[in-house]
Amino acid sequence: xxxxxxxxxxxxxxxxxxxxxxxxxxxxxxxxxxxxxxxxxxxxxxxxxxxxxxxxxxxxxxxxxxxxxxxxxxxxxxxxxxxxxxxxxxxxxxxxxxxxxxxxxxxxxxxxxxxxxxxxxxxxxxxxxxxxx
Numbered sequence: 001x002x003x004x005x006x007x008x009x010x011x012x013x014x015x016x017x018x019x020x021x022x023x024x025x026x027x028x029x030x031x032x033x034x035x036x037x038x039x040x041x042x043x044x045x046x047x048x049x050x051x052x053x054x055x056x057x058x059x060x061x062x063x064x065x066x067x068x069x070x071x072x073x074x075x076x077x078x079x080x081x082x083x084x085x086x087x088x089x090x091x092x093x094x095x096x097x098x099x100x101x102x103x104x105x106x107x108x109x110x111x112x113x114x115x116x117x118x119x120x121x122x123x124x125x126x127x128x129x130x131x132x133x
């Protein structure tokens with residue numbers, strides 16, 4: 001018997017490559033970043049300390065036990081370690097960093113800061129929003 005020659009059918013490769021999209025949950029969109037900035041301005045975060053003056057905070061801390069101070073520290077993004085005095089100092093330091101005033105006045109003052117926006121009404125609205133923090 002004679003050996004038959006067989007030819008292999010080879011599929012031709014197409015030159016078109018499809019782009020593969022991976023879903024990783026990350027959004028690198030400029031509109032996403034802009035919307036986050038607008039949300040932060042329009043809906044500021046709540047004051048975790050419950051007061052705007054350092055004197056009120058000191059009075060509030062004196063009436064607290066260690067457990068309550070630890071709960072307040074967690075709300076204020078402070079690591080709740082140590083005894084009452086060290087925890088009290090950490091909370092006071094975080095309060096002064098975030099609010100920086102002793103008399104309860106706001107950080108943003110319209111007369112001292114010049115507005116970036118030329119429109120006075122928009123600048124007043126932005127300053128009012130910032131002062132509500």
